[in-house]
Amino acid sequence: MNLQSIGWNEQLEQEFKQLNDQHCLAVGRVATQHRNLYEIWTEKGKVTGNVSGKLRYQAETKSMFPVVGDWVAISMHEGEERATIQAILQRKSQFSRKVAGDTTEEQVISANVDTVFLVSALNQDFNVRRIERYLVLAWESGANPVIVLNKADLADDLEDKRQDVEAIAFGVPIIFVSCVTKQGFDDLQNYMQKGETVSLIGSSGVGKSSIVNMLTGEEKQQVQDIREDDHKGRHTTTHRELILLESGLIMDTPGMREIQLWGDEASVHSAFDDISELSSMCKFNDCQHQNEPGCAVRQAIEEGVVSGERYESYLKLQREMVYLADKKAYLQQVKERSRQIKKTIRKSRKYK
Incomplete structure (x- = not known):
């Protein structure tokens, strides 16, 4: 297998x-992960690998374990199609979210993605507030987002939908897609480049696997019929997987039931750059956008330039990021105290 065809470059070569x-x-x-086992593409073909004891010991969090898309340094088992992962090379991008539930921990979904297709369906799944959350995660990841609105054949108000999305995604490409009529196929293909990786992210049932099949030209991924009661597809993808094509790489991912944010306030500002720009035009630097005179944000809302719903979404996501930052700082303090206590115990034992 040619490494350049799957994304290898000079920077990775120097690091390795x-x-x-x-x-x-x-x-x-x-290329694929199944619990603690990984399918790894190498120059000599596919091998099955697991994590070395040293790497497992040094990994303080789950985010430090390999994920699909990672470049890894491996030791081969002679005469076998098996390997041990010794190290992970630096990620140029990583798509992360907070793990579900009350635990404050990062879950890395994929790594080294160049372009991320944020897929929504144009039937009952369509929700601009959800797209905003996906954009925050995308800007935080370091990959370039493209909004893909699937099932265009089931909607008759495409221009209204386009305007709704354009109002919350300035400068982000928007592509209408139908796997039935093949609408948008050529536009998606333009993002497929040799050695580059395109990932599909979206909720369950929005048609990601159907899009993968449309791009590959064959039934690479299993799909199921649309449910009659709500016109949603059934969830089919069960694991993350890289698929190699002549034109590039596609990464299919399971549907995301929860979009728990991970990152910092900067990614919120990137997703809401219209509000951030207006904030810089306020009369006072510490404007809270309430009743202060000369507030550019309030004026834009009153004039209908920015919707009240979008501003409320901005405040909500900003509060989430502040809360997340506080939790991270607290957990870091707890971890540091634990280290100091362990260090003190080791010293006391040493001198007994």
């Missing part, structure tokens, strides 16, 4: 040379 000073390691890219 520094890491592989003993010339005993090979390199590969994680």
Whole structure:
């Protein structure tokens, strides 16, 4: 397998040379993950790998384990199609969210993605507030977002939908797609480039697997019929997977039931750059956008330039990020105290 065709480049080569000073390691890219086992693409073909004990010990959080899309340094098992993952090369992008539930921990969904298709369906799944949340995660990831509105054949108000999305996604490409009529197929293909990775992110049933099949030209992914009661597709993708095409790479992912944010306020500002720009035009630097004179944000809302719903969404996501930052800081303090206590205990034992 040619490494350049799956995204290998000079920067990765230089990093790997520094890491592989003993010339005993090979390199590969994680294509599929099944719990603790990974399918890895290498120059010599596919191998099955697991994480070394050292890497497992050094990983303080789950985000430090390999994910689909990662480039990894591996030691091969001679005479076998097996390998051990010794290190993860630096990620140029990673799509993350907070794990579900009350635990404050990062879950990395994918790595080293160039373009992310944020897929929504144009029937009952269509929700601009959800698209806003996806955009926050996309800007935080480092990948370039493209909004893909699927099932265009089921909607008759496409121009209204376009205006709704354009109002919350300035400068982000918007593509209408139908896997029935093949609408939007050529537009999606334009983002497929050799050595580059396109990931599909979206809720369950929005048609990501159907889009993958449309791009590959064959039934790479299993799909199920649309439910009659709500016109939603049934969830079919069960794991993240890289698919290699002549024109590039596609990463299919399971549907996201919860869009828990992970990142900082900067990613919110990127997704709401219209409100951020208006804030800079307020008369006072510390304007709270309430009743202050010369508030550009309030004026834009009153004039209908910015909808009240969008502003409320901005405030909600900003509060989430502030709360997340506070939780991260608190957990870091707890972790640091734990380290100091363990260090003190080791010292006391040493001198007994």
